[in-house]
Amino acid sequence: MQHPANGQPPQYPTSLGTSDADTITLLGHDLAGELIGRTGFGELALWLVTQRRPEPGEVRVFEAVLVALADHGFTPTALATRLTYLSAPDSVQGALAAGLLGGGSRFLGVTEDCGAFLHEALTAHEGRLPGDTDDAGWDRLALETVRAARAERRLVPGLGHPVHKIRDPRTPVLLAIAEENGHKGPHLRLFEAVGRVHPQVLGRALPLNGAGVCGAALADLGLPIGLLRGFALLARTAGLLGHLAEEQRAPLGMDVYLSVDRNARYVAPPGD
Known part of the structure; x- marks a missing residue:
């Protein structure tokens, strides 16, 4: 956790997934636009753990x-x-x-x-x-x-x-x-x-x-x-x-x- 000194809420860094009102980002990619239907579950499981896209x-x-x-x-x-x-x-x-x-x-x-x-x-x-x-x-x-x-x-x-x-x-x-x-x-x-x-x-x-x-x-x-x-x-x-x-x-x-x-x-x- 990072505590900004400017009074802003604390930051919780992650390299996995985040979302907002309109998008879901997973591993730095747009989940809906880039991963669903293009990435197999086994590939994704490996990717989530290793933080690199497996060959x-x-x-x-x-x-x-x-x-x-x-x-x-x-x-x-x-x-x-x-x-x-x-x-x-x-x-x-x-x-x-x-x-x-x-x-x-x-x-x-x-x-x-x-x-x-x-x-x-x-x-x-x-x-x-x-x-x-x-x-x-x-x-x-x-x-x-x-x-x-x-x-x-x-x-x-x-x-x-x-x-x-x-x-x-x-x-x-x-x-x-x-x-x-x-x-x-x-x-x-x-x-x-x-x-x-x-x-x-x-x-x-x-x-x-x-x-x-x-x-x-x-x-x-x-x-x-x-x-x-x-x-x-x-x-x-x-x-x-x-x-x-x-x-x-x-x-x-x-x-x-x-x-x-x-x-x-x-x-x-x-x-x-």
């Missing part, structure tokens, strides 16, 4: 990530939305919020956790990173990174999936799209290498999950690491809207509730 390859990778994260079936986030809608059908916003609030370390939050994990490792080796085609160099860095995480008893985010035990079908597609559009950067290269070397440390092979590769891809687009979960939530909002629409057409929230409630049984607390 087409960036938009393609970004929108591929949004599609990959939009829905994954009857996840806890979807069930939270459906059951909240069952309880409060007059509050669509509450149902959406309930699902979004469930985006944490086990579901959706992996996107940010993986991006942050990779970014930390890359920052620690800044100026000493392998070349794009030096797979052996990336493998060495990945092995060092996984070993350090194991020594610190930290999980390696982005490994494993509760459903896709062998391969997450999203992962190779997202990697290919990033490569095709010139945005397969150090985060994705390190993540790929983690996938190749982690069995040497962990003693078992786990798939690189889609949420993790999404985090790596978003980080390679230069997006703020602390906002990566926000992009996952942006994507999942579309999926939750789909669940709400289906709940209106063919409700199953009551069935889920009754299935649990009617099959609950009392057990005495431990020690009784």
Whole structure:
């Protein structure tokens, strides 16, 4: 906030949007005359965060990530939305919020956790990173990174999936799209290498999950690491809207509730 000395009202500078009686300005452009019908939503979301108009390859990778994260079936986030809608059908916003609030370390939050994990490792080796085609160099860095995480008893985010035990079908597609559009950067290269070397440390092979590769891809687009979960939530909002629409057409929230409630049984607390 700026406080003018001439007695005028304080100023609140923003590089996003402003409006007056006749116009709406967004990102320095006339919303009605220059953006509506000419700018896609994915492009606009990137632009709002980065404060620069993204090029087409960036938009393609970004929108591929949004599609990959939009829905994954009857996840806890979807069930939270459906059951909240069952309880409060007059509050669509509450149902959406309930699902979004469930985006944490086990579901959706992996996107940010993986991006942050990779970014930390890359920052620690800044100026000493392998070349794009030096797979052996990336493998060495990945092995060092996984070993350090194991020594610190930290999980390696982005490994494993509760459903896709062998391969997450999203992962190779997202990697290919990033490569095709010139945005397969150090985060994705390190993540790929983690996938190749982690069995040497962990003693078992786990798939690189889609949420993790999404985090790596978003980080390679230069997006703020602390906002990566926000992009996952942006994507999942579309999926939750789909669940709400289906709940209106063919409700199953009551069935889920009754299935649990009617099959609950009392057990005495431990020690009784």
